[in-house]
Amino acid sequence: MATYPYYNLNDPFTINSEELKNNWELLEQKDKSTLLQAMWRNKAIADTYEPGSTFKLVTASAALEEKIAEVDKAGAFNCSGSIEIAGRRIKCWRYYRPHGSQSLRQALMNSCNPVFIGLGQKLGVSKYYEYLNKFGFLRKTGIDLPGEAGSIFLKEEKVGPVELATISFGQRFEVTPIQMITMVSTIANNGRYIYPRIVKQIQDAETGNVQDIETKFGDQVISEKTAQDILSMMTSVVSEGTGKNARVQGYNIGGKTGTSEDGVNTGKYVTSFIGVAPTDDPQLTILITLYNPTGEGGHQGGGVAAPVAGKILSEIISYLEIPESE
Numbered sequence: 001m002a003t004y005p006y007y008n009l010n011d012p013f014t015i016n017s018e019e020l021k022n023n024w025e026l027l028e029q030k031d032k033s034t035l036l037q038a039m040w041r042n043k044a045i046a047d048t049y050e051p052g053s054t055f056k057l058v059t060a061s062a063a064l065e066e067k068i069a070e071v072d073k074a075g076a077f078n079c080s081g082s083i084e085i086a087g088r089r090i091k092c093w094r095y096y097r098p099h100g101s102q103s104l105r106q107a108l109m110n111s112c113n114p115v116f117i118g119l120g121q122k123l124g125v126s127k128y129y130e131y132l133n134k135f136g137f138l139r140k141t142g143i144d145l146p147g148e149a150g151s152i153f154l155k156e157e158k159v160g161p162v163e164l165a166t167i168s169f170g171q172r173f174e175v176t177p178i179q180m181i182t183m184v185s186t187i188a189n190n191g192r193y194i195y196p197r198i199v200k201q202i203q204d205a206e207t208g209n210v211q212d213i214e215t216k217f218g219d220q221v222i223s224e225k226t227a228q229d230i231l232s233m234m235t236s237v238v239s240e241g242t243g244k245n246a247r248v249q250g251y252n253i254g255g256k257t258g259t260s261e262d263g264v265n266t267g268k269y270v271t272s273f274i275g276v277a278p279t280d281d282p283q284l285t286i287l288i289t290l291y292n293p294t295g296e297g298g299h300q301g302g303g304v305a306a307p308v309a310g311k312i313l314s315e316i317i318s319y320l321e322i323p324e325s326e
């Protein structure tokens with residue numbers, strides 16, 4: 001887990017902004033303390049965000065598991081640029097040039113909103129919330145670090161068709177990055193929930209005693225078959241869909257991009273990429289979340305977050321000496 005802007009852990013009481021540093025002595029103690037607390041936050045576990053289209057992985061998992069969709073059935077879905085839900089028209093992001101006829105794999109590669117809205121409606125609120133719960137989105141992960149935040153979802157009984165529609169493509173709720181990485185790790189782990197942990201082993205420097213911190217598993221959230229299908233679709237997203245910029249030469253990388261607004265009508269975006277590497281024998285999961293990117297890549301996950309993921313993955317893969325995909 002890494003956060004930017006960072007600060008020097010050996011010098012935690014020095015603020016990391018030049019501007020604030022210059023006026024530091026003029027600030028009141030209370031303000032200093034608030035600013036330091038903000039600088040120390042581990043955003044991966046202490047902050048929530050709207051995941052956007054990366055959450056389509058959850059909708060796709062539930063739909064496949066409940067057998068209301070198949071991966072490669074040609075023309076199973078149709079995007080006309082928008083979909084009407086309870087009298088309200090919700091647009092596809094590519095409403096100006098609709099995606100038309102698609103299989104589920106193509107819909108995930110295109111990140112087509114109407115398809116996932118349709119799947120959410122077919123699943124229904126109570127089934128959908130069952131999967132939110134199974135994937136761990138309705139509770140904290142219990143990671144062994146302080147300050148973990150909980151997610152923000154509407155109460156199940158308050159979710160109508162329109163709310164369900166927006167949840168199905170990743171909007172109008174907030175989760176923590178550690179919940180998202182736990183979800184994708186569950187998929188990478190053949191569908192079985194896996195608890196995140198920080199420490200793998202404790203070794204006593206004097207006695208040499210070794211204490212292993214065991215990996216803790218939870219329930220089978222989706223079948224092995226569904227998990228493999230999701231990984232296969234994620235591989236297509238990176239090999240030829242919106243996640244191409246995360247490619248690593250010689251490896252099958254899987255992923256999904258996402259963009260959402262940071263708050264309502266702020267003009268600020270949160271853009272992300274969530275991925276698995278390599279998808280034929282998963283060793284790594286990754287989540288890159290960029291808050292309000294303003295560079296030349298725009299604010300779409302495929303343009304700015306996916307290339308960062310690709311770069312990091314290629315370095316970790318060579319560091320871990322993971323064999324190339326066949």
Ligand SMILES: [Zn+2]
Nearest residue numbers: 079092099112
């Ligand atoms: Zn579409």
